[in-house]
Amino acid sequence: MSDRNMDLHKCPMPVQDADARNKNFEEVALGYTYDMAVNEAKRCLNCKKKPCVSACPVNIDIPAFIECIASEKPENAYDILSEQTSLAAVCGRVCPQESQCEGKCVRGIKGEPVGIGRLERFAADYHAEHNKNPQKKPKYNGHKAAIIGAGPSGLTAAGDLAKKGYQVTVYEALHLPGGVLVYGIPEFRLPKAIVQREIENLKEIGVEIVTNMVIGKILTIDELFEMGNEAIFIGSGAGLPRFMNIPGESLKGVYSANEFLTRINLMKAYQEDSKTPIQKAKRVAVVGGGNVAMDAARCAKRLGAEEVFIVYRRSMNELPARKEEVEHAEEEGIVFKTLHNPTEIHGDENGNVSGMTCVRMELGEPDAGGRRRPIVIENSEFRIDLDCVIMAIGTSPNPLIRTTTPGLEANQHGCLIVKEETGETSRKNVYAGGDAVTGAATVILAMGAGKTAADAIDKALS
Amino acid sequence: MFRIISKELLNPTVSKMVVDAPLIAKKAEPGQFIIVRSRNDSERIPLTISDFDREAGTVTIIYQLVGGSTMELDTLKKGDELCDFVGPLGKPSHTEGLKKVAVIGGGVGCAIAYPITKKLHEQGCEVHSVVGFRNRELVILEKEFEKASDRFFMMTDDGSYGEKGLVTDALERLLTEGNTYDEVIAIGPLIMMKFVCLTTKKYNVKTIVSMNPIMIDGTGMCGGCRLTVGGETKFACVDGPDFDGHQVDFDEAMSRGQMYLDFEKHTREALCRLQKEEC
Numbered sequence: 001m002s003d004r005n006m007d008l009h010k011c012p013m014p015v016q017d018a019d020a021r022n023k024n025f026e027e028v029a030l031g032y033t034y035d036m037a038v039n040e041a042k043r044c045l046n047c048k049k050k051p052c053v054s055a056c057p058v059n060i061d062i063p064a065f066i067e068c069i070a071s072e073k074p075e076n077a078y079d080i081l082s083e084q085t086s087l088a089a090v091c092g093r094v095c096p097q098e099s100q101c102e103g104k105c106v107r108g109i110k111g112e113p114v115g116i117g118r119l120e121r122f123a124a125d126y127h128a129e130h131n132k133n134p135q136k137k138p139k140y141n142g143h144k145a146a147i148i149g150a151g152p153s154g155l156t157a158a159g160d161l162a163k164k165g166y167q168v169t170v171y172e173a174l175h176l177p178g179g180v181l182v183y184g185i186p187e188f189r190l191p192k193a194i195v196q197r198e199i200e201n202l203k204e205i206g207v208e209i210v211t212n213m214v215i216g217k218i219l220t221i222d223e224l225f226e227m228g229n230e231a232i233f234i235g236s237g238a239g240l241p242r243f244m245n246i247p248g249e250s251l252k253g254v255y256s257a258n259e260f261l262t263r264i265n266l267m268k269a270y271q272e273d274s275k276t277p278i279q280k281a282k283r284v285a286v287v288g289g290g291n292v293a294m295d296a297a298r299c300a301k302r303l304g305a306e307e308v309f310i311v312y313r314r315s316m317n318e319l320p321a322r323k324e325e326v327e328h329a330e331e332e333g334i335v336f337k338t339l340h341n342p343t344e345i346h347g348d349e350n351g352n353v354s355g356m357t358c359v360r361m362e363l364g365e366p367d368a369g370g371r372r373r374p375i376v377i378e379n380s381e382f383r384i385d386l387d388c389v390i391m392a393i394g395t396s397p398n399p400l401i402r403t404t405t406p407g408l409e410a411n412q413h414g415c416l417i418v419k420e421e422t423g424e425t426s427r428k429n430v431y432a433g434g435d436a437v438t439g440a441a442t443v444i445l446a447m448g449a450g451k452t453a454a455d456a457i458d459k460a461l462s
Numbered sequence: 463m464f465r466i467i468s469k470e471l472l473n474p475t476v477s478k479m480v481v482d483a484p485l486i487a488k489k490a491e492p493g494q495f496i497i498v499r500s501r502n503d504s505e506r507i508p509l510t511i512s513d514f515d516r517e518a519g520t521v522t523i524i525y526q527l528v529g530g531s532t533m534e535l536d537t538l539k540k541g542d543e544l545c546d547f548v549g550p551l552g553k554p555s556h557t558e559g560l561k562k563v564a565v566i567g568g569g570v571g572c573a574i575a576y577p578i579t580k581k582l583h584e585q586g587c588e589v590h591s592v593v594g595f596r597n598r599e600l601v602i603l604e605k606e607f608e609k610a611s612d613r614f615f616m617m618t619d620d621g622s623y624g625e626k627g628l629v630t631d632a633l634e635r636l637l638t639e640g641n642t643y644d645e646v647i648a649i650g651p652l653i654m655m656k657f658v659c660l661t662t663k664k665y666n667v668k669t670i671v672s673m674n675p676i677m678i679d680g681t682g683m684c685g686g687c688r689l690t691v692g693g694e695t696k697f698a699c700v701d702g703p704d705f706d707g708h709q710v711d712f713d714e715a716m717s718r719g720q721m722y723l724d725f726e727k728h729t730r731e732a733l734c735r736l737q738k739e740e741c
Contacts, residue, residue, distance in 0.1 A: 256685035
């Protein structure tokens with residue numbers, strides 16, 4: 001194509017004004033218009049090597065879908081996305097593109113990479129808006145599979161298996177399907193209507209979702225086999241939140257990020273008429289530097305907090321959160337106290353949080369993971385006055401299934417052990433993926449694991 | 463949806479509901495709990511399973527009207543459906559090998575203490591039970607306890623029924639009489655469990671308590687139900703709800719239980735107003 005767009009910068013994403021959005025829960029990024037999308041798509045050089053594809057955990061043919069948008073056939077773009085993902089509208093919004101597809105884009109060598117995530121979102125939203133044809137239910141292939149957990153990995157495995165003709169039942173412990181997409185990621189980053197839409201799409205192709213089913217308690221893995229399932233995928237997700245084991249973590253006003261976000265997202269505590277309570281704190285510290293920490297901080301701000309701090313022991317460069325989330329958080333007035341580490345949380349006479357002592361840190365030599373190790377600066381203690389502390393320092397996998405399934409091996413952290421190329425666990429025909437295997441990671445990695453397992457299940461059974 | 467098979471008022475603030483939940487009934491064991499949401503905009507609340515019938519496929523819950531959620535639950539009648547009913551959650555109470563046990567129940571906690579008492583009795587264990595209530599009007603499950611116990615003591619704070627005094631008075635008497643128990647199982651208000659533990663500690667009798675902290679998912683995800691037990695953080699939903707009472711930090715649990723008191727008070731008042739208006 002001759003009319004490539006050689007602009008060094010991405011077409012900017014329209015967003016809600018920072019001062020307005022930090023007071024509401026509506027979506028921050030508004031999405032490209034048709035013209036913006038076509039214009040941005042033309043920045044893709046459609047290069048032969050496709051480095052972006054190699055960096056995509058679910059192998060989307062990125063140049064091909066972008067080419068469809070550039071040539072103004074957005075519906076075809078969606079078809080290409082659908083070959084590899086059941087959750088394009090979600091991925092477009094929450095994937096860490098800068099460390100995946102966009103991180104490898106040749107346009108990024110000089111200038112900004114192509115806005116692949118934004119274009120994916122556009123194609124998915126365009127399809128949702130314009131396509132009213134129900135999907136065809138694939139022909140039943142005579143095989144039955146059960147999926148545990150209706151989060152990103154489980155829904156992906158379910159979608160892929162259903163497309164291959166499997167009769168798939170997804171068992172979800174909570175009262176709503178979606179996993180972290182509904183209980184964790186806030187409305188302003190991923191509207192719940194979009195998650196619902198993706199789930200309806202799966203139901204349309206025959207996926208059955210049963211809520212309120214805590215597998216390991218109400219039914220065991222062995223019983224799922226007795227019910228005629230030939231393969232089982234465990235995507236039970238993140239489990240117990242980690243705490244720092246510093247004094248004061250049991251004070252009123254100390255939340256795990258899981259609890260804080262679940263109250264807000266799943267239970268809608270931010271809405272006036274919600275029956276689930278949440279503390280409307282004035283001065284909040286969120287400990288941690290990942291996406292979950294950014295989500296918690298931005299939620300706290302939206303609930304009316306005057307000051308919200310991110311307390312992180314490394315520097316801005318090491319923050320594991322998506323770049324866009326960090327930028328959005330800064331714009332919204334979140335204060336980053338990087339190279340800080342809490343040592344104690346203080347309470348008042350009623351057991352409510354009143355402050356936190358932190359020490360200052362500096363970066364030393366790189367650790368085993370290659371990140372520079374934070375070291376405490378002697379005599380650098382100081383106190384911040386607070387009324388709420390949110391711990392967003394990770395989770396360990398949910399213990400329910402591994403403790404109720406004989407023969408299912410887990411490592412010392414409680415993560416299920418699987419064969420990397422198939423996702424198969426130590427039990428035959430039992431597969432696993434997502435946070436249950438990796439510990440807290442990203443939506444897209446979980447989806448990739450669900451996809452790998454679905455392929456492996458199909459190979460094993462056919 | 464989970465149909466309510468029957469509903470009965472046990473006293474002015476405590477109701478009993480039998481719910482059609484065959485899969486849960488098949489697996490439930492004493493000591494486990496369910497999470498209930500009465501309507502699709504309700505809070506998720508944990509309630510301990512007070513009885514179950516595997517053949518009939520029913521699970522019984524007994525709840526006290528303490529806040530907005532239980533008041534809302536109580537508006538449902540026989541034949542209505544509960545929006546969500548999840549379980550059986552938590553670890554079952556350990557009863558294996560117990561030969562002589564004292565079960566202490568306080569108030570609505572008796573609803574949880576009863577199925578354990580029954581199970582112990584059925585397995586041939588000698589059971590001494592002590593139940594306590596504020597007054598006669600609040601007494602529940604008296605006959606059931608009596609039937610399942612070798613010795614039974616009824617205590618009321620004001621002496622309007624049974625003996626005047628606290629459950630710890632009767633327990634202390636049993637212990638000074640020279641009774642040696644494999645375990646004391648105490649279920650009731652935190653303050654009661656705390657004092658039962660202080661009593662049994664003197665006699666060095668292992669004591670199990672059932673904790674019922676604030677919880678959201680109940681499956682080991684939110685961390686809201688954390689407690690300090692033996693200096694370590696434990697989660698009532700997956701590590702409990704039963705814990706070694708001598709290790710539990712009750713003062714911390716009591717403080718954490720107060721977290722949403724103002725909110726609860728507010729919803730309760732709003733609901734009362736609404737109900738008055740409807741009348």
